[in-house]
Amino acid sequence: MICGIDLGTSTVKVTICRKMEPQFVVASRSEQCAAEILQSPSNCSEQSVWKILCSLKSVLNKIDRDIFQKIEYVAITGQMHGVLCWDAPNISEISPGNNLCAASNLVTWQDQRLTPDFLVNHPQIHPGFGIGTLLFEKYGNRYSIFKGSIWGSIMDFVVYIALGLPQKYHVTTSSQIANSFGYFDPINGRFDVCSLKSMGFPIDTLPTIIPETSVIGETERDNYLNLPEGCKVIVPLGDTQTAFYSVIKQRKDCTVINLGTSCQVGRIAEAKSVEAKTGQALQIFPYFKNCFLILNASMNGGNNLDVFVNGVFLPLLDSFCDTSKIEKEKIVYEALVRSGLRALEKDKLCNSGNVQYTGEMFPERSKCNPLGGNGNQSGATISNLTSTSCDLGQLSLAFHRGIIKNAFAAFEDGWGSPCDLDQVVTVGNIFEKNKLFRAVTENLFPGCSIFNSNSSLGAALFVGDNLDDLS
Known part of the structure; x- marks a missing residue:
């Protein structure tokens, strides 16, 4: 069985499919996570990592045990752009009482804390982009919610705790997730290291980019999410890309609208035609198999x-x-x-x-x-x-x-x-x-x-x- 997990802005979803053809769904569950930190300033959008984890474990526990124990592969997707930091010497420390000792809040894609002056000086980001938030808070000599030396998306963090990776783990992610942080060239698949270095960003903390078909590791017997031992955990994927894939797979001739908390409208394009197809309102997102999504990624849905x-x-x-x-x-x-x-x-x-x-x-x-x-x-x-x-x-x-x-x-x-x-x-x-x-x-x-x-x-x-x- 293959387990797909979507850590959405408002809902956590889990779908389990057969491994071989026909790949029909054998189980599907979801739960609203209500993870918003309500005491945040009005221009900030933060979520409790602990509440997201609780919702994920709750959804996984609702899956029939006979089906659950047959899971061999896990692919985690979810909300892009957002960022959190962590530095947990022991995963067992992640609990309501000391959540911030293990991880910061998740600053989401809806965050608006970046000031106009800051955005003028950082043209490769928009409000809610992870690297922009880190530059503004963690490395901007401001009081920061961020604690810990490791940073990544909520999907990167869940991979980290599911596999029980070492404390000094260097985040390894897909180009789909890396692109959402900002200062990333989606066509060539790499960060703009020169620009980041000139601004004093610690480039040694940048995630390592690996293909979307990469396996990061296998679960151990006693893992935080109680997944079966030996599950192969795939590199995190973007929720927009996997949403598109769920309905078009190999089709490249249709326009797709993906509606959730936000809304994306787009089409697939080959690498050779990407730049010619984009306008001011559109963005280039890495897709699968050397293709790209040309999107209007609307904030409004x-x-x-x-x-x-x-x-x-x-x-x-x-x-x-x-x-x-x-x-x-x-x-x-x-x-x-x-x-x-x-x-x-x-x-x-x-x-x-x-x-x-x-x-x-x-x-x-x-x-x-x-x-x-x-x-x-x-x-x-x-x-x-x-x-x-x-x-x-x-x-x-x-x-x-x-x-x-x-x-x-x-x-x-x-x-x-x-x-x-x-x-x-x-x-x-x-x-x-x-x-x-x-x-x-x-x-x-x-x-x-x-x-x-x-x-x-x-x-x-x-x-x-x-x-x-x-x-």
């Missing part, structure tokens, strides 16, 4: 709805609904989807959907102007509200539609040539859970293919397709 729900609706429910936050969120989301679907049907009949939402609640990297803060980014707007359109259904429909249209608009602008949107493929469990997102996408792109897939499945499928190349 499901997080727009989360802000809307938590900032507007939950405070209203607090006054008369005595249930947990999770139950309140469920009530609100069900109402938003139900009313939005009704509004969409009405819109189809009489073109009544005149409420518009520009889905840019979070600053887009492609529009970031360091000298002026957010540059052209003026925040999200709701427009065309009238006495007849100001209802919950129209607002919900506008939010869902605006998020999808925002991501596609930037991709089409940056692609530089006509893009075949007749072959749109979706990935992300949100399209299965949220019927309105699904209906809106089908309405905008008739004939699109909707897949109930995710990054954990993509990671497992990638390993299964490349068993002969693992080393």
